[in-house]
Amino acid sequence: MFSRSIAQKVLPRSLTRAFSSEAPSTITLNFSVPYESIYNGASVFQVIIPGVEGEYGVTPNHVPYVAQMKPGVLQILHEEGLSDSEKYFVAGGYALTHEDSVTDVVCPEAVKLDDIDPSAVQSQFEAAKKAFAAADSGTIEQAEAQIDMDVNRAMGVAIGINLS
């Protein structure tokens, strides 16, 4: 009787997984910038992440995955079947998907697409282009101007204006 009760307590973890009928149907999203936690433990259906190697989507039971993000659009689909997703522009950062469908998206800066001012993006791009032309080749100033241009161009693409 003793050994039976002990055996019942000590099921290996892999077996309990197989017996469980509770597969997560949502992913738990933690989306943070340094000064604010935009989503903490929110249950969403899908997140589309702008990875440097390409966009990819995270759905429940995705394999654990780590990706660097390029400046681009992060799309959050709150429920399955919704036509519209919530879109944020992220300026780089990392996205990590862990086991049990917890996804952390951390970036230094993120802004809702609706909050982006097209004229500001245009003028920032022009300023960056001037700085890029004025900087000497191979210097830090040129690299920073290049990054500035790329991010603003990506922001332009996100809100539908073409900058070059």
Add this chain to the structure above:
Amino acid sequence: MATEKQIFNQINSTKNISKITASMKMVSAAKLKGDETRLAAAIPFNAWANKMSSEPKEVEDATFDELPEKTLIVPFTSDKGLCGGVNSFITRATKSIIAQVESQGKTADVVIVGDKGRAQLNRTHASKIVRTATEVVSPGTFALASALASELFAIGAEDYDAIVIVYNSYVNAAVYKQMYKVITPFAIATEDGGSLPSYDFDSDKPESMGDLFEFMLASQIFHSFMDGAASEQSSRMTAMENASKNAAEMIDSLTLQYNRARQARITTELIEIISGASALDE
């Protein structure tokens, strides 16, 4: 026994000091509110990094056995004083880590953030200090943390087997604890240990591991800095409150002394007048 005049001056200067400490306490209380909010945002921002390396541990009763051969210790202290025991606890923790690590035959170097820590560690462990970062102005931002992380890499942080951040962790307005984090560089590997065998990566390039490590270091520094700033403000608030209370007690006892001295003087004058007058009456 001081004269009446001296006691009077002492009372006045103590009153001035108590005004300063009271106002410093209120300023710290206000700044603490801001620091607590920033810390509340920094904790979820950094939560992933603790999953990737390991959770911060308490310094108290720690043996530091898990530290590898070459460690870079980064203690976070403040530049300004009048903040209670925050800096002494950190330097004491750093000294104990160095002692433990050396007794196990390993080496450790130190990069100090904050002038107070530099002053305290310079006396005994000057040879270990590789770099100091002062005027790291609070409130910190992520840009500041990234700059600190870049500085660490500029002095060769990737040559060390681990980076240990020692900082004060804010528990509540009255309590803070010394904690340390061990951050080891990643290796894309099939080996076990500090690397990340269970994760797939979008890119196999070694630079991407280095980039992730840099970002994680910046994030951890950001969190430790926010935590340390909140602890420092709460400690300063407590220290100034105690100082104001002590000043008030001192003023009370000095006032009693002053009154006694004043009454003694009046009595002496009265006796002189009366004995003078009675001498005339004779």
